[in-house]
Amino acid sequence: xxxxxxFLNNIAxxxxxxxxxxxxxKPVWRHQPQHAVLQGxxxxxxxxxxxxxxxxxxxxVDVVPLAQLEATLDRILDGLQADSVxxxxxxxxxxxxxxxxxEQLKNKMDMHIWKEEAGxxxxxxxxxxxxxxxxxxxxxxxxxxxxxFMNEQMGRGISLLPHAHxxxxxKSTIVPRMTQAAQTVRGKLKGEGKVPSCVSFISGPSxxxxxxxxxxxxxxxxxxxxxxxxxxx
Amino acid sequence: MSIRISNDPYDxxxxxxxxxxFMRESIASAQGRFRSGxxxxxxxxxxWEDWRSLGExxxxxxxxxxxxxxxxxxxxxxxRGGNVFFAKDAAEANEYIKKxxxxxxxxxxxxxxxxxxxxxGLNKALAEVGADVVETxxxxxxxxxxxxxxxxxxxxxLHLNKEQIKDTFVKYRGYDSTSTPEDLALFARKQLREExxxxxxxxxxxxxxxxxxxxxxxVTNExxxxxxxxxxxTQISVMGMERIxxxxxxxEVLVSLLTRSAVGQKLTxxxxxxxxxxxxxxxDGPEEYHLVIVDNGRxxxxxxxFQSALHxxxxxxxxNACPVYRQIGGHAYGSIYPGPxxxxxxxxxxxxxxHKELPYASTLCAACTDACPxxxxxxxxxxxxxxxxxxxxxxxxxxxxxxxxxxxxASHPAAxxxxxxxxxxxMKPWTKDEKITDxxxxxxxxxxxxxxxxxxxxxxRHWFKNRKEEK
Numbered sequence: 002x003x004x005x006x007x008f009l010n011n012i013a014x015x016x017x018x019x020x021x022x023x024x025x026x027k028p029v030w031r032h033q034p035q036h037a038v039l040q041g042x043x044x045x046x047x048x049x050x051x052x053x054x055x056x057x058x059x060x061x062v063d064v065v066p067l068a069q070l071e072a073t074l075d076r077i078l079d080g081l082q083a084d085s086v087x088x089x090x091x092x093x094x095x096x097x098x099x100x101x102x103x104e105q106l107k108n109k110m111d112m113h114i115w116k117e118e119a120g121x122x123x124x125x126x127x128x129x130x131x132x133x134x135x136x137x138x139x140x141x142x143x144x145x146x147x148x149x150f151m152n153e154q155m156g157r158g159i160s161l162l163p164h165a166h167x168x169x170x171x172k173s174t175i176v177p178r179m180t181q182a183a184q185t186v187r188g189k190l191k192g193e194g195k196v197p198s199c200v201s202f203i204s205g206p207s208x209x210x211x212x213x214x215x216x217x218x219x220x221x222x223x224x225x226x227x228x229x230x231x232x233x234x
Numbered sequence: 235m236s237i238r239i240s241n242d243p244y245d246x247x248x249x250x251x252x253x254x255x256f257m258r259e260s261i262a263s264a265q266g267r268f269r270s271g272x273x274x275x276x277x278x279x280x281x282w283e284d285w286r287s288l289g290e291x292x293x294x295x296x297x298x299x300x301x302x303x304x305x306x307x308x309x310x311x312x313x314r315g316g317n318v319f320f321a322k323d324a325a326e327a328n329e330y331i332k333k334x335x336x337x338x339x340x341x342x343x344x345x346x347x348x349x350x351x352x353x354x355g356l357n358k359a360l361a362e363v364g365a366d367v368v369e370t371x372x373x374x375x376x377x378x379x380x381x382x383x384x385x386x387x388x389x390x391x392l393h394l395n396k397e398q399i400k401d402t403f404v405k406y407r408g409y410d411s412t413s414t415p416e417d418l419a420l421f422a423r424k425q426l427r428e429e430x431x432x433x434x435x436x437x438x439x440x441x442x443x444x445x446x447x448x449x450x451x452x453v454t455n456e457x458x459x460x461x462x463x464x465x466x467x468t469q470i471s472v473m474g475m476e477r478i479x480x481x482x483x484x485x486e487v488l489v490s491l492l493t494r495s496a497v498g499q500k501l502t503x504x505x506x507x508x509x510x511x512x513x514x515x516x517x518d519g520p521e522e523y524h525l526v527i528v529d530n531g532r533x534x535x536x537x538x539x540f541q542s543a544l545h546x547x548x549x550x551x552x553x554n555a556c557p558v559y560r561q562i563g564g565h566a567y568g569s570i571y572p573g574p575x576x577x578x579x580x581x582x583x584x585x586x587x588x589h590k591e592l593p594y595a596s597t598l599c600a601a602c603t604d605a606c607p608x609x610x611x612x613x614x615x616x617x618x619x620x621x622x623x624x625x626x627x628x629x630x631x632x633x634x635x636x637x638x639x640x641x642x643x644a645s646h647p648a649a650x651x652x653x654x655x656x657x658x659x660x661m662k663p664w665t666k667d668e669k670i671t672d673x674x675x676x677x678x679x680x681x682x683x684x685x686x687x688x689x690x691x692x693x694x695r696h697w698f699k700n701r702k703e704e705k
Contacts (some may be wrong), residue, residue: 005308008320008529009301012475015536021302027480030291034284035487054500117515124465124518128431144500153515157464161457179490179501183482186507187446190482195314196447198513199463202505207457210497211373211389212415213396214264220372220419221426222457222504 039143039177047142047175048230054145055228059218060205064230071102074167077227078132081165085111087127088134089155097136097169097231117153127158133223135160137170139185140228143178144204147228150189151199160203166223168203171233236324236355237584239383240568244591251566257385257393261560264392268554271498272605279494289491289608292484293545297536303445303478304527310448314510316523327528328359331437331470334524335365338468340434346452346459347371348439349387349548350474350528352570353583356437367437368429370458372422379406385564387571388496388550393563426458436462436520438508440473441547442488443525446481449509450525453492455502463508469520471508475527476544488547491607495549531583540615543578545608550575552602552612558595567592574602578615586619590628593619657689 013020039050048064055062063073078086086106094100106112113119113126127133135155137147147168151157160166176182179202190196207222218224240247251257276282296303308318321327335343343365345351357367369378373391377384380402384390391399396413403409403418407425411417438459442451450471452459463469479485485507493499512519535544553559553573564572569580569589577592593616596602602612623629664670664681665688673681692700 005305005318005320008322008475008527009305011322011529011533012301012304012536015533016298016300017537021299025299025302025480028291028295030288032284032288032291034279034281034288035490037281038279115517117517120517141501146501151516151519153513153517156516156518157460158518161460161464179486179505180483183486186482190447196449196482196507196509198314198509198511198516198519200449200507201460202501202507204499204501204503206503208455208503209372209419210455211371211376211391212399212418213260214267214389214392215415217415217419220423220456220458221370221430221461 035178035180038180042142042177044172044175044234047177048172050142051140051145051175051228051230054143055205058145058205059208059226060145061225061227062230063227064232066232067097070097070169070229070231073229074102074134077167077229081132081225083110083131083165085113085126085130086132086134087113087115087123087130087159087163089136089159090114090116091136091154093136093169093171097171097233099169115154115156115159123156124158124162127156127162130163132165132167133159133161133163134167134169137168137174137228139182140170140175141178141182141202142175146179146202146204148182149201149203150197151201152197157199157201160201161222163223165225165227166203167227167229170228170230172230173233175230237353237570237580238568238588239570240565242568244566244568247566247568248562251563252561254393254563256395257563258561260392260395261563264386264389265554265560268388268496268498268550272495272551272554273498275494275498275500285487285491286607286609288487289547290545292479292487293547293608294542296479296484297476297541297544300476300478300536303480304475306445307443307448307478307525310446311510311523311525312448314448314523316448316510316525318525318527320527320529322529324354324528324530327354327472327526327530328356330526331356331472331524332359332363334468334470335360335435336363338434338522340365340468342429342433343367343435343437344370344430344433344458344462344466345437346439346454346462347374347390348437348472349570350439351437351472352384353474354472354528354530356472365435368426368433370426370429370462371454372419372456375422375426376402379403383565384570385572386550386553387548393565427461430461430465433462433466435468435470436466437470437472438462440471440477440525441492442485443473443478444480444482444485444507445478447509449482449485449507451485451489452504452506452508453489453502454504454506455497455499457504460504460506463506463520464518467520468522468524469508470524470526472526472528475529475532488608492547492549495547495551495605495607535582539618540578540582542610543575543582543615545610546575546579547608549607551605551607555601555605557597557599557601562595567595574612574616575610578610578612578619581619586623586626586628590623591630593623594630651695658691661689
């Protein structure tokens with residue numbers, strides 16, 4: 002049975018040199034085209050790029066002022082005939098009026114907030130919920146992507162197990178592309194010493210083309226995905 | 235399954251592929267769609283060549299410092315409560331994973347699509363300890379139900395039509411709805427969701443491990459990798475030892491190259507980056523995490539002229555560009571890695587003995603090299619393989635006899651003259667309307683599928699001589 006040392010020594014040996022133990026300085030890459038994509042755009046132009054990409058990515062997008070967030074959620078939940086909703090216990094819930102909105106929702110339907118103390122019940126509820134609601138931590142205009150940093154208030158199951166996923170996108174979270182999201186995660190690694198246990202890049206609904214190359218929406222993950230871009234600036 | 239998927243000889247596998255009209259049509263159409271998608275997605279960037287150069291540079295640097303980055307990855311995974319196991323071959327990897335399954339008393343394992351677990355034959359190994367492995371990628375699940383084999387590394391059930399898929403569902407799962415892809419997929423969703431909820435262990439592959447943070451990145455469209463890393467209490471990720479990048483910065487570049495090259499998407503529906511076990515207070519994600527790093531012949535490629543074959547990010551762009559794959563299909567390669575990259579990689583991982591024909595499954599047109607997002611010189615590797623095969627005395631018999639005969643014949647003017655003169659007469663029995671339709675000997679294979687022009691009445695030398703005299 003190979004130990005780590007044997008395994009790595011063998012690699013060094015095949016590469017024809019001794020083991021590298023001193024820290025490796027990553028070179029400055031000679032080509033860096035990733036930084037040029039959608040550069041110099043205003044936040045409004047990035048919203049437009051996001052909308053354009055979502056239009057071809059089977060994702061519904063609303064762009065609304067904060068005052069219309071609740072009405073927009075009502076309309077989407079109605080359209081989905083939602084009878085059960087699970088949502089993250091997000092630090093932004095108060096700021097965006099979600100805490101009171103979820104309280105009111107409890108009068109109309111089954112409503113569960115993902116909380117550490119709920120334990121296994123979180124997943125059990127998510128599995129039978131019609132809709133899961135999360136905030137987006139970083140949003141990528143180029144690919145129409147919401148990036149979620151999972152934690153004890155936002156479990157992986159909220160945006161995965163229900164029929165539909167609604168992501169509230171604070172306009173300030175929109176960046177050109179994955180390049181900037183990767184930098185944000187690296188910043189967390191440097192600042193907090195670790196990255197989230199799960200970072201999920203979600204670009205619209207679950208898809209498959211495994212049957213005769215026909216695009217089918219909704220194989221394992223949500224069948225319908227909605228982004229609500231909220232002006233928070 | 236292991237890397238080898240057939241015991242049939244090469245020519246028989248090719249006959250089978252060429253005779254399967256549905257498969258060849260669907261490959262032709264799939265290749266067209268994959269390629270136009272990739273073209274649109276790469277042209278849109280405007281500077282695709284710079285992206286490719288960056289991809290090549292990242293892969294070259296990482297592989298040249300592989301021991302360092304694997305060590306860093308290991309330390310980070312362990313710091314996040316994960317276990318790392320180094321397996322020098324398939325047997326060691328399977329033994330370790332079997333032990334984990336036994337320690338968890340696992341009855342059901344859900345697996346998201348992973349080529350390396352196919353390569354090591356993991357499903358069979360787990361069955362030996364009573365664990366039932368369910369493939370959860372839609373295409374893989376279809377194949378698993380009917381005991382069929384993958385024919386493409388991105389869309390493994392490409393060779394099946396929807397009627398065949400419906401029949402499989404009816405036969406094995408009591409399906410009673412239509413053969414529309416939507417209905418079939420909805421049925422699979424319901425069936426597989428039950429499997430996810432009941433699973434003791436989730437197994438994934440690894441598109442890119444990130445050394446700096448101990449992260450494993452999974453690229454999918456269906457979301458099965460998300461379910462595999464959310465619901466089961468134990469997670470095992472299996473990675474080929476070369477599937478690693480230094481930091482998140484390089485991960486995102488390679489993911490961008492992968493999704494555009496594989497399916498023409500800017501990003502797939504899901505890019506999922508998993509680091510170790512669930513954190514304190516989290517109520518989903520794995521409580522126990524194992525990363526299995528597999529060599530299985532890869533280290534022997536390091537430091538050789540073939541090292542860049544390990545740069546492969548498994549996008550299948552070369553497969554989608556290959557005119558030979560188009561005609562013979564994935565199964566004919568006899569390897570889980572088909573197409574140009576398969577023809578390069580399979581003999582390196584599993585030896586020339588069983589795969590000496592693969593480097594010849596190419597026209598050397600270089601479409602594969604042009605398509606590769608990390609600039610692997612695939613057709614040059616195929617030429618090097620052929621040289622090695624000839625040097626080892628393993629070249630196909632016909633090539634050896636033909637080359638030897640040609641040298642003898644072409645170096646003796648009298649023999650050359652005589653035989654080229656006699657060719658027309660000799661070929662008469664097989665000639666019709668100046669075409670040979672069902673030729674003998676070496677012409678047999680060629681004329682089975684197409685005609686060969688009959689030798690002309692006048693030889694070139696004779697014509698040339700007369701032409702000079704006429705002047």
